[in-house]
Amino acid sequence: MNRQPFILLVMAAFFLVANVMAEDRIAIEKNVNELIAAIDNGRDPSSFASDAFTPYVFVMELSGRLLVHPTLAGEDLQERVQPIYEALLQATPEGVWVKYTWKGKEKFTFAKRCCENLIVASGY
Template sequence: MSTMIRMLLVPAMCFLAVTANADDKAAIEKHVNEMVRAINQGKEAANYPADAYTPYVFIMEPSGKLIVHPFLVGEYLQEKAAPVHSALQRATTKGVWVEYFWKGTQKQTYVRKTNNNLIVGSGQ
């Protein structure tokens, strides 16, 4: 009997994990899209707090300078994390998920460009 329960429990847990991941991704996209929309309508990008959402959001200038980030404001991402900077350069005005490895872990980040080419992103 316990084998049968385990056989049913494992797929159920996998389903819940996939559903939670999809929900997390949808929330991340929503937050980034809201920020891009507001910036495109005139909101000052630097006025966003990095911790306004969980996970945190960042805003990067085309030069790679981070203008919103929990602890790297004013830093140039290509100098701190070249592989991450390279992945984020694939941002589009419609938004795209990018994948990269950072510190031995695969990361996924949703990035979208504003009308003035700022890159807004958040990930997991």
């Protein structure tokens, strides 16, 4: 049995998925950077609609309180989901990709520190 067509199909699927993920990462980083630029120009961080971006963005104070999130705005992530809070604290001013589990799914989030006390993030 000739496995070459199957192997080529698997390789093509892998490269397609890798390309889509790379494009998603670029778009996510762009969204986070745009939101931070607006905050740096004086816009109130809590004035953003989380669903104005795809995928949604969220803004968290270093204390853990979510200022912007589609379902958890006003909640304290440090109290509610400590492992995710700790993952997000890895954020740097340059931005970093962090990994955590949320509701049984592995998530990848681009998190960036902004101002002195905010983390702006988005992911898939």
